[in-house]
Amino acid sequence: xxxxxGITVRLGGRNILDRATAAIPPRGKxxxxxxxxxxxxxxxxxxxxxxxxxxxxxxxxxxTRLGYIAQEAPSGTATPFETVLDADVERTxxxxxxxxxxxPDRLGDVHxxxxxxxxxxxxxxxxxxxxxxxxxxxxxxxxxxxxxxGWKMRVALASLLFSAPDVLLLDEPSNHLDLEATLWLENFxxxxxxxxxxxxxxxxxxxNVVDNILHLQGGKLTLYPGGYDSFERQRAERLAQQxxxxxxxxxxxxxxxxxxxxxxxRASTAKQAQSRAKMLARMQPIAAQLEDPTLSFDFPDxxxxxxxxxxxxxxxxxxxxxxxxxxxxxxxxxxxxxIALLGRNGNxxxxxxxxxxxxxxxxxxxxxxxxxxQIGYFxxxxxxxxxxxxxxxxxxxxxxxxxxxxxxxGQLGRFGFSGNRATAQVATLSGGERARLALALVTRxxxxxxxLDEPTNHLDIDAREALVQALNQYSxxxxxxxxxxxxxxxxxxxxxxxxxxTAQEYAGSIEDYIDFILGRNQPRDGQDEGGKPKGSKKxxxxxxxxxxxxxxxxxxxxxxxxxxxxxxxxxxxxxxxxFDPSSAAPDLAKLAMGELSRRRAAVAGxxxxxxxxxxxxxxxxxxxxxxx
Numbered sequence: 335x336x337x338x339x340g341i342t343v344r345l346g347g348r349n350i351l352d353r354a355t356a357a358i359p360p361r362g363k364x365x366x367x368x369x370x371x372x373x374x375x376x377x378x379x380x381x382x383x384x385x386x387x388x389x390x391x392x393x394x395x396x397x398t399r400l401g402y403i404a405q406e407a408p409s410g411t412a413t414p415f416e417t418v419l420d421a422d423v424e425r426t427x428x429x430x431x432x433x434x435x436x437x438p439d440r441l442g443d444v445h446x447x448x449x450x451x452x453x454x455x456x457x458x459x460x461x462x463x464x465x466x467x468x469x470x471x472x473x474x475x476x477x478x479x480x481x482x483x484g485w486k487m488r489v490a491l492a493s494l495l496f497s498a499p500d501v502l503l504l505d506e507p508s509n510h511l512d513l514e515a516t517l518w519l520e521n522f523x524x525x526x527x528x529x530x531x532x533x534x535x536x537x538x539x540x541x542n543v544v545d546n547i548l549h550l551q552g553g554k555l556t557l558y559p560g561g562y563d564s565f566e567r568q569r570a571e572r573l574a575q576q577x578x579x580x581x582x583x584x585x586x587x588x589x590x591x592x593x594x595x596x597x598x599x600r601a602s603t604a605k606q607a608q609s610r611a612k613m614l615a616r617m618q619p620i621a622a623q624l625e626d627p628t629l630s631f632d633f634p635d636x637x638x639x640x641x642x643x644x645x646x647x648x649x650x651x652x653x654x655x656x657x658x659x660x661x662x663x664x665x666x667x668x669x670x671x672x673i674a675l676l677g678r679n680g681n682x683x684x685x686x687x688x689x690x691x692x693x694x695x696x697x698x699x700x701x702x703x704x705x706x707x708q709i710g711y712f713x714x715x716x717x718x719x720x721x722x723x724x725x726x727x728x729x730x731x732x733x734x735x736x737x738x739x740x741x742x743x744g745q746l747g748r749f750g751f752s753g754n755r756a757t758a759q760v761a762t763l764s765g766g767e768r769a770r771l772a773l774a775l776v777t778r779x780x781x782x783x784x785x786l787d788e789p790t791n792h793l794d795i796d797a798r799e800a801l802v803q804a805l806n807q808y809s810x811x812x813x814x815x816x817x818x819x820x821x822x823x824x825x826x827x828x829x830x831x832x833x834x835x836t837a838q839e840y841a842g843s844i845e846d847y848i849d850f851i852l853g854r855n856q857p858r859d860g861q862d863e864g865g866k867p868k869g870s871k872k873x874x875x876x877x878x879x880x881x882x883x884x885x886x887x888x889x890x891x892x893x894x895x896x897x898x899x900x901x902x903x904x905x906x907x908x909x910x911x912x913f914d915p916s917s918a919a920p921d922l923a924k925l926a927m928g929e930l931s932r933r934r935a936a937v938a939g940x941x942x943x944x945x946x947x948x949x950x951x952x953x954x955x956x957x958x959x960x961x962x
Contacts, residue, residue: 335360336381336398336501336529338555341390343376350376352553353390358546363523363530365540365562368550370766370794374533377550378402378503381531394501401499403507407486408478414489415474418460421493425453456496463492466518467511468679484510484679495522504532508539509791512679513817514851521852535795537562537820562795582909586902590614629797630750631773631804632919634780639704641668643783643811644690649699651689658697659685662836669782671811672896674826676840676847683815683832687711687785690813710781712789716772722761726751726771729760733775747920749774765792785813790821806903807919819844827896828889841888887955894948901941908934 336358343351350373358364368374379385381392382402408417420426428444428451435441448454464474467488478486487510494502508516516539523530523543531548534540540547540562547558547565558565591614597607650661660682667673667690675683688694689701691711721729730742746756749770760768769792777784784805790798798821805812805825816822822829822844829840829847840847911918912930922930 335394337393338377338381339390339393341380341387341392342553343373343380343385344388345376349553351380351387351550354550354553354555355390356548356555356557358529358531358548361527361529362546363526363544364532364546364548364557365544366531366533366548366550367535367540367562367565367795369796370764370792372550373553374550375505377555378505378531378533381501381503398501399499400501400503401494401497402503403487403490403494403505407483408489408493409486410479411477413475413477414464414469414481414492415457415460417478417489418464418492418496419456421497422451422453422456423497425451425456428453460492460496463495463522464489466515466522467492468515488515491519499528501529501531502526504530504534506533506535506791508534508536508817511817513676513819513848514678516817517848517851535790535793535798536818537795537798538818582906586905587614629800630748631770631801632748632921633773633777633784633804633808633810634745634748635809636708636780636782637706639669639706639782642666642702643669643704643707645702646689646696647700647702649689649696649701651685651694652697653685653694655697658835660689660832660836661698663689663699665830665837667783667811667813669811670809671828672805672814672826673812673828673830674814674816674822674844675830675832675837677832681832682835682837684713684787686832686837687787687813687815690783691785704782707783708779708781709783709785710776710779711785711787712773712776713787714791716776717765717768717792720760720768720771722759724760725757726760726763726774727756729771729775730778734778745774745778766794766797769793770797781810783811783813784808787815788817789814790816790818803903803907806900807907819848824899825896827893839889843888843892887951887958890951891948891955894944894951898941898944898948901937901944904937905934905941908937 338354338356338358340353340355341351342349342353354377366374366377376385380387382400412420425448428448432441432444432448435444452459461471461474468485469488469492473481478489481489491504491507491510494504507519511519516536520539520542523532530544532539532544542561544561545559547560547562549556549558549565549569558568560568590611594607594611594614598611600607644665644667646663646665648661649663650658651663652658652660663686675686677683685694688711689696691709692703693711695701726746727742730746731739734742734745743752743756746752750767751771751774755767760771763771769789773789789801793801798818802821802824805814812825814822814826826844829842829844830837831840831847842850907919907922908930911922911925912927912934915923925933
């Protein structure tokens, strides 16, 4: 057992940890969570002995091997495969000794120990870990210095996993991973035989891997049994809920539950009831977003443009002449689209995003864009390249050159930078605050299309929920690249798979895609093991047409579900403005009660129409599925 006994850590005259106490069960899998700046990394440094507490102590059994990724990524001419193998120091030393040892007794002990630690299967174990993290056989043999920083951090993670310490400590391990590698990591960690402590803001990872949540708040630690959803429920019981906002959500929940209860047993409406049950499961407690008024994302709404915004017609794009990364691209983006790009890192998701953002020009084919369209393109590089010596006010003033001070302050206020926060140096901002500032900068011109490339890497869970709400309220189009399944599921109503040198619509849901990655999809009736239709050419054509029809219907259902989610989010925001203006979005807080009531009635009417459309689409899809 690892015991944290009343530790206090003071940095800069401030208590980061204040008599924090917790007991980590043997072989427990613990998710360490807390707001950005709460002290999670400080606690981990105290556990590994890198930082001495001012008071208290951390106890664990003698000879406990701790494993933690260093901040610096590995580099040099060694290959990823060699680097991972060298991470098992005992094995490396024993193999070297076995080559030079002349004492027969000692040599016998060495070989006995090599067998005990399964040293001879190490190469295959190292290769499996590297493959799981995205390194194919060729990449495993390339020098480390040929890789980017993100891939080097994957090597560091692979080395740590291979070394198999007694206590494994991971700090945001999925930040440099794509969805495929994240899913592999989850499965690896679920089966890990030692104690695991993972700092993560990935809701799905915390739900799927850990059996306890260690919450750090105000310098104190509280251990909750279960995954993140369980923690949220338990924490919600401790917090005073905002009465009116919760009442609105409870009313919607009751409506959905009533439908599920009345229609689950009827064959004709069972699928609709299942979809409603899914919506119920996805509803998140409001309290998490209301705790901190500085959790602010409010994207300015663009002017209306006629569709389409962008059309790709057999376009090709790349970086070197005659060597396209992607080709045969056919894609249409409309003003209200919410599109998530799926696919492994390196397949071309960012390349496609740069083409859509007009940072790259087509090498072949055509791209047509609306002449008045404004694009906001967010990348992690913008967060990292913010000038440390400047203030948010200075950066926004430069970016909005010619605009009034009130307009500049207003844009900063949309993202929580008001008062002293607007004049604080960027160097003093947390990673999450820098990400919010970068988003404020790229949306200053009220873009019609917002392209977000991994926007959540620096955001804690509460900030991610606030971002989801803001995206669902935003009236422009969104292109999202993210390994955060929760965000993709709640914001995207179209999925585009970037793979095999092109990009195509993915007809299923994000759950279908995950099943596909994990190999859980089974061939349907009338298909062979490869998923291809059996039978004659005529039968295959009919089956292909039926699949096309199903894809269209599934898209309609998914898009309508997304619209319902966005409308429900708007209703919640209006209810909050009506009953608790202090926590409302700035554009709603200033409205009179009469205007809020009119808006609520209009949105409620749209929601009712959307629900009717969704019911009709579900029934049509159900009939089509039965026919196939």
